[in-house]
Every structure is written in C-alpha cells, then in structure tokens.
Amino acid sequence: RKEVEQDPGPFNVPEGATVAFNCTYSNSASQSFFWYRQDCRKEPKLLMSVYSSGNEDGRFTAQLNRASQYISLLIRDSKLSDSATYLCVLGGYNKLIFGAGTRLAVHP
C-alpha cells in the first residue's frame, strides 16, 4: 500500500464550481501535512500547510482527520488559473512524502 494515496483525476469542473480532493495516508505517526501545487511542466510549490483544527486561505480550505487518516482540500469559486495538479504531502521523519497528485482542469 502506498504511504499517500490520491485520486489521480482529472477533475473537470466549470469556473465558479466548488471542488474537493481527498488524500489518505497509512502512517499514523505522520506529524505534518501540506498541499503543494504543480502547474504543467513546472516545479511543485507549497500551497498551504494543513493543521489539526483545519485552516483556510482565501478560497482554499484544508482539513485533517487524524482518526481516519485523511486530508482534504476544498476549492471554492474555481478559477481557470486553479488548473494544476495538487499534491498531498506528509512530513515524515527527516523527509517529505509526496502523493502522486490529483489533476484539476477548470473550464470556462
């Protein structure tokens, strides 16, 4: 079983839609959690950290459920510029563990 599992998508949504991605992880000892964004043919960049209490950054909301070992990312009012691959990332002992990513395509 992979340490981090994500639905690869693609999720095809119209502008203005709300879309949610889930990510499950297998190591219950994981301490830190992140969402990274990767545009086509570009490097990954940190989108937001995920805290136990949940956190919001503008149109983006991240949630962590330790009991069920999953992380979610909610994007409200999708923009064309949100089209990218979203990587679920765990902070393990001395390294980050990346999921394979979920691709989002927002269309007009």
Next chain:
Amino acid sequence: DVKVTQSSRYLVKRTGEKVFLECVQDMDHENMFWYRQDPGLGLRLIYFSYDVKMKEKGDIPEGYSVSREKKERFSLILESASTNQTSMYLCASSFGQEFSYEQYFGPGTRLTVT
C-alpha cells in the same frame, strides 16, 4: 526571492554514459534533496543532504550517487545511465533542522536515456 537553479532543463544521454545533474540554491539552506518524478508515482526521494559533505539515502538510491562540497551546491551523479533512469529530476532545498519545513524546488531536468 528564493531561487533554486538546475544546470539543464533537458538532457539526452546514451546508455552507459556518466551523467551529472547540478543544483544550486541561493537561500543559504542547510538541506538539499534530489527527487525523480514519474507519471503515477509522484516524487520519489533519491538522496538528501543536511550539511556540507553529508548525504543520506532516500527511497530509491540505487544507480545514483551525490556530492555536496559546498553548502549551495548539490550534485546528482548517474554513474552509468540506463533507460529506466529516464525521468524528470527535481532538486529542492529547505531551511532548518526539521526536514518537514517547506521545500523550494528547482525547475527540473528532463533526462532521456537512449
């Protein structure tokens, strides 16, 4: 502005060649990392380094070696390139003692081994 640069965006090499991939960061970060990224597999850690002349194996070190002679530079070496090493190679750096701090990535090198 944070910057990680890699020596080449695209590289084509022949089987058996020795390949050097260079990475430089200008942020005075302690930690540097080499990943490869393949479709459906995500980023996989090859090697990392938390200090000059220090290196640690990641999840898939076989067929690779690294060198860190200066704090800002981390090199990945393919001693004898093989076709299964065709991939996108990404270098990253991060600050501090906790490896789970934000990592900053270079633009990547797409290596093709024929």
